[in-house]
Amino acid sequence: MEEKANRIFKGELLFFSSEWKNLKKDYDWVTNPSTDFRYDIFKHWSEIPDLAKEAGDIKFVWEKSRFSYLLTILRYDYHFDKNNAEFIFSEIESWIDANPVNQGPNWRCSQEISLRIFNWCFALDYYKNDKALTEERWNKIQNTIYWSLHHVYHHINFSRIAVRNNHAITETLFLTVSELLFPFISETKKWAQKGRKYFEEEINYQIYDDGTFLQFSMNYHRVVIQLLSLGISISEKYDKPFSAVVYQKAYKSLNFLYQCLQEENGYLPNYGSNDGAWFFPLSDTDYRDYRPQLNSLHKLLTGAYFYQDDTLIEDFLRDDSAINKTKPITKKYGIQSFDVGGYYICKTENHFTFIRCGSYKDRPFQSDNLHIDVWVKGKNILRDSGSYKYNTEEKYINYFNGTKGHNAVVVDKHSQMLKGSRFIWFYWTQSQNAHWKETEESYIFEGTIKAFQQLSSSAKHYRKVEINKNDTTWKVYDKIIGLDSSEKKQIWHFDDAKIDWSSTSLKEQKEMSLNSSYYGVKTEGAAKSYVFENEVETTIKYKA
Incomplete structure (x- = not known):
């Protein structure tokens, strides 16, 4: 904690919980450190694009303006009996001076606006009686809080209707607690009443x-x-x-x-x-x-x-x-089914198996149905590749979001669904059946999905996973129905895990494997595929 705090004092910031970048003490709040692109602070927020090739990923600009790093300083002060209120309030004041209301990239997203004020509130509560919180600063902060709430309230339907995900939950919660945290703003009674109604609706739906x-x-x-x-x-x-x-x-x-x-x-x-x-x-x-x-x-x-x-x-x-x-x-140990979301898990004293088999009624982000994740004593021996970046080269978007980045099956290099622009997929996969059964020796999962509908309306993928109760062995049987003339690959991402493999496939191939445990960071891993015509069975035995 002390080391993190000292790096922050020097102008560094931990991006996406993984990578330190030196923004320097005089950072202007609107320059993307990954591309050096500086946004126009005099443009209205509605003129700032979410996605622009020359600008790069806008999340790199939003990261410091969330002010999550203030919590590291607060915790440092609390645990080490320090007082860095002047640093904290000077950071907030610097942001206010550099970001006129409703102008520039940091007013682009209502969720970012909400998070910023939430994190300011931690500081305001902790240092509410400190001399660093001058009347002039408090007036500036109050003004920004007012216009932040005003912005979120008057644009709340975008997240509630067009987006409807964690953005809507964040923004409606911000409105909900506004009357409790900011009673000096008369409009918060109305804003909070609608916010609470919306928040409860979003939690119940999402x-x-x-x-x-x-x-x-x-x-x-x-x-x-x-x-x-x-x-x-x-x-x-x-x-x-x-x-x-x-x-x-x-x-x-x-x-x-x-x-x-x-x-x-x-x-x-x-x-x-x-x-x-x-x-x-x-x-x-x-x-x-x-x-x-x-x-x-x-x-x-x-x-x-x-x-x-x-x-x-x-x-x-x-x-x-x-x-x-x-x-x-x-x-709980043994097998569990979360049928509504489409997740099937099995936990023993030594290992954990996670299987996805669901039907989409809400927008999918990745083409990963029937993906299997396996852990042995906390080690992820068969893994998901992660996300990497939302705004990057097409080949990386297709890999991380597509079926190839998962422990699943691809057909003629196609993902299970057809990729559209940005976060869009077509031909959403749907589960036709999924269930566990238990024998004296094994836990057995069986599931079938409609997939690869862009190739054939009759295409299906059936997967059976047999988990040995007595050791660390998994048998995975895959069958693709309705695509007889296509080449299929059963893909496995295993990195440095020591595994004995055996398969009915007559052809084994090395596959590209990238891993992104943290946003914006990718490393090379290890993966292989087993080529098959219509069906294949692979035995995976982990060697501790």
């Missing part, structure tokens, strides 16, 4: 009845977990609880993520879109360690922590008056 999430992403699901922790903490403190469905969906979300979590390190499968989002970094754990975030919400809902270790308890979200609405969640 979190499915089995606790899975409509964005099909572990990291974005954690984003919602943190927003729920923040929202429930504030609303309960002011005795304005949410409707019962919010607590029910929060509890079910916790259960799903906790059942998928690896106790050895707190990791989950790197499944779905992963842009490095960690809105409120309130612990010193690795970004991929989900334990502190799940711990906080579990304490709020049940009165008990999952983990008692101080390093896994988030500062500033400790709540001595937990709600105690539900009983603590426990880890």
Whole structure:
């Protein structure tokens, strides 16, 4: 923590929870450090494109303007008995002076606006009585808070209707708590009333009845977990609880993520879109360690922590008056099905298997149905390749988002779905059946999806996974129906895992393998494929 704080004081910033960049102390808030492109601060936000080749990924500009790094300084001050209020408020004031209301890239996204004010609120609460918070600064901050809420309220339908994902949850929560945090703004009573209605609607819609999430992403699901922790903490403190469905969906979300979590390190499968989002970094754990975030919400809902270790308890979200609405969640062993979202998991004392087999009613981000993730004692031996970047070369977008970046089957180099522009896929895959069964020796999953519909309307993919109860052996049988004349490849991403392979395929090939555990960072890995005509069975035996 102290090292991180000192780097921040020097003008460095940890981008997407993984990579330090030196922005220097005089950073102008609108230059993309990955391309050196400087946005025009005098342009209205509506004239700033989300995607421009010369500008690069706009998220590199938004990252510092989220002000998540302030929480590192607050925690440093708290633990080391320091006072860096002057630094914190000078950073906020610098941003305000450099970003006129509704101009430039940092007013482009209502979610970014909401997150910025949330993180300012942590600082305002902690240093509310400090001399560094002068009347002049407070007036500037109040003005920006007002126009931030005004902007979000008057553009809320974009995220609620056109986007409808974690953006909508963030923005509606910002409006919901506005009357509690900013009662000096008269309009917040109206804004909060609509915000609360919208927030409860979004939580109920976006979190499915089995606790899975409509964005099909572990990291974005954690984003919602943190927003729920923040929202429930504030609303309960002011005795304005949410409707019962919010607590029910929060509890079910916790259960799903906790059942998928690896106790050895707190990791989950790197499944779905992963842009490095960690809105409120309130612990010193690795970004991929989900334990502190799940711990906080579990304490709020049940009165008990999952983990008692101080390093896994988030500062500033400790709540001595937990709600105690539900009983603590426990880890389950054996097989579990989350049928609504389409996830099938199997946990034993030594290993964990995660299988995706779902039907899309909400927009998919990656073409990865029937992907299988395997973990042995916390080591990801068969992995997902991640996301890398949302705005990058087409070959990387097609790889990371396509079927080839997953442990699945490609047909004539085609993904399961047809790629459109940006985040769009056509011919969404649909599950026709999926189920577990158990024998004395094995856990067996079987699932069939409609896939490769761009090639044939009769195309299907059937996958059977047999997990040996007594050792670390998996048998995976794949059959492609309706595409007899096409070449198929069963692809495996295994990196340095020591595995004995055997397959009915007569042809084995080395495949390109890239891995992106953190947004914007990619490394080379190891992958292979087994070529087959219509069906193939591969045995995977992990050697510890």
